[in-house]
Amino acid sequence: MLNIGQIEEGFVLDHIKAGKSMQIYHHLGLDKMDSTVAIIRNAKSEKMGKKDILKVECDINMLDLDVLAFIDHNITVNVIKDGNIIAKKDLQLPKEIKNIIYCKNPRCITSIEQGLPHVFVLSDEEKEIYRCKYCEEKYSEVK
Amino acid sequence: MSPLDFTVEELENLFSLANDIEHNMDKYAQKCVGKKLATCFYEPSTRTRLSFESAMLNLGGSVIGFSDANSSSASKGESVSDTIRVISCFADICAMRHPKEGAPMVAASKSSIPVINAGDGGHQHPTQTLTDLLTIRSLKGEIKDFTIGLCGDLKFGRTVHSLINALVRYPNIKFVFISPPELKVPDYIISDLNEKNIEYKEVISLDEVMSELDFLYMTRVQRERFFNEEDYVRLKDFYILDSHKMELAKKDMLVLHPLPRVNEISVDVDDDPRAAYFKQVQYGVYVRMALILTLLELV
Numbered sequence: 414m415l416n417i418g419q420i421e422e423g424f425v426l427d428h429i430k431a432g433k434s435m436q437i438y439h440h441l442g443l444d445k446m447d448s449t450v451a452i453i454r455n456a457k458s459e460k461m462g463k464k465d466i467l468k469v470e471c472d473i474n475m476l477d478l479d480v481l482a483f484i485d486h487n488i489t490v491n492v493i494k495d496g497n498i499i500a501k502k503d504l505q506l507p508k509e510i511k512n513i514i515y516c517k518n519p520r521c522i523t524s525i526e527q528g529l530p531h532v533f534v535l536s537d538e539e540k541e542i543y544r545c546k547y548c549e550e551k552y553s554e555v556k
Numbered sequence: 557m558s559p560l561d562f563t564v565e566e567l568e569n570l571f572s573l574a575n576d577i578e579h580n581m582d583k584y585a586q587k588c589v590g591k592k593l594a595t596c597f598y599e600p601s602t603r604t605r606l607s608f609e610s611a612m613l614n615l616g617g618s619v620i621g622f623s624d625a626n627s628s629s630a631s632k633g634e635s636v637s638d639t640i641r642v643i644s645c646f647a648d649i650c651a652m653r654h655p656k657e658g659a660p661m662v663a664a665s666k667s668s669i670p671v672i673n674a675g676d677g678g679h680q681h682p683t684q685t686l687t688d689l690l691t692i693r694s695l696k697g698e699i700k701d702f703t704i705g706l707c708g709d710l711k712f713g714r715t716v717h718s719l720i721n722a723l724v725r726y727p728n729i730k731f732v733f734i735s736p737p738e739l740k741v742p743d744y745i746i747s748d749l750n751e752k753n754i755e756y757k758e759v760i761s762l763d764e765v766m767s768e769l770d771f772l773y774m775t776r777v778q779r780e781r782f783f784n785e786e787d788y789v790r791l792k793d794f795y796i797l798d799s800h801k802m803e804l805a806k807k808d809m810l811v812l813h814p815l816p817r818v819n820e821i822s823v824d825v826d827d828d829p830r831a832a833y834f835k836q837v838q839y840g841v842y843v844r845m846a847l848i849l850t851l852l853e854l855v
Binding site: 525545547 | 636657659661679
């Protein structure tokens with residue numbers, strides 16, 4: 414078993430579906446941060462068979478993790494402070510998602526307007542439906 | 557802007573103003589002197605553009621603009637965001653039609669002047685819905701307690717979808733959807749009606765429901781919404797309203813149509829006092845006048 418050192422402050426994102434960790438790494442903007450990040454892929458898991466884990470050493474107020482709720486409900490987020498787990502964070506579906514998913518409607522203004530961010534708005538929390546802010550096309554790709 | 561961005565109360569204020577304009581045109585004839593409306597039409601729509609221009613001219617204002625993308629800088633590749641920033645320097649208010657859905661919203665977010673969505677692809681055509689609501693309100697007195705039949709292309713017709721969404725906020729409106737199976741109202745609208753416990757039925761035959769209706773909203777089967785010509789040809793003449801069908805209707809039923817019509821309403825219906833679709837065009841001018849005045853804060 415591969416061992417990764419403990420972190421003092423930051424997050425451990427566990428139970429990531431195997432293979433999804435790099436996607437999350439980019440969505441959280443970790444590639445643009447100076448923090449220490451450990452990406453563990455295909456770790457053994459009793460529950461999932463295989464899973465990915467991300468460990469991020471950073472100020473715990475630095476990251477907006479709600480986007481994880483959109484990407485995968487099953488991810489567990491352990492908040493670490495002084496080397497200990499101080500909380501398990503509840504993820505809420507974000508009201509708005511920017512440049513995480515892209516509108517595929519060829520009639521949408523996002524298809525021609527340069528530099529326009531792709532923004533999706535949570536239109537039905539219960540059914541987890543997101544719609545493009547501009548054309549209101551429902552996002553329907555299987556996650 | 558979607559009609560649902562207005563509360564019912566705000567719509568009432570807008571419609572009251574439109575009705576006041578209707579009866580007191582002189583009172584409003586100088587309200588927009590010195591103001592300019594820019595009509596930025598990236599695709600041709602003579603009717604809507606002229607309605608906006610007529611509205612502004614009736615208010616004493618003036619009009620600038622373009623009527624298709626080729627005569628604008630869009631043909632040189634300019635973005636909507638840049639165009640509206642430039643137009644903001646020339647005009648006080650803008651009406652924008654664009655083939656891309658959401659373009660007026662993008663324009664509004666970058667603009668320093670009010671931007672009215674004059675139609676964006678198959679998405680929204682809010683001033684048509686305001687026109688429809690004002691027509692109903694003006695001709696029936698109020699928007700409640702009636703049965704409206706929507707006939708024709710209920711699948712692709714954006715005016716129909718917007719009108720349904722707007723009408724569900726008023727009390728005791730019943731819907732009768734009349735269409736061939738291929739052009740039925742989308743499921744998400746039906747689910748919404750079910751959730752809100754709103755009475756509706758879906759039928760294929762127009763004749764069988766004519767006597768129940770207080771309004772009949774006819775629509776055109778639009779060639780541009782079909783991917784194959786065969787389907788269009790097969791469905792375009794499915795419903796034709798003529799004087800024989802009108803005999804089945806109530807004496808005070810009113811026929812509406814967003815226009816242009818092709819042949820779905822026979823010309824022999826035009827002289828029937830229940831044909832309200834040309835009055836509807838006139839109400840379109842009044843409601844646009846009211847909208848311009850409201851957005852320019854001149855009332």
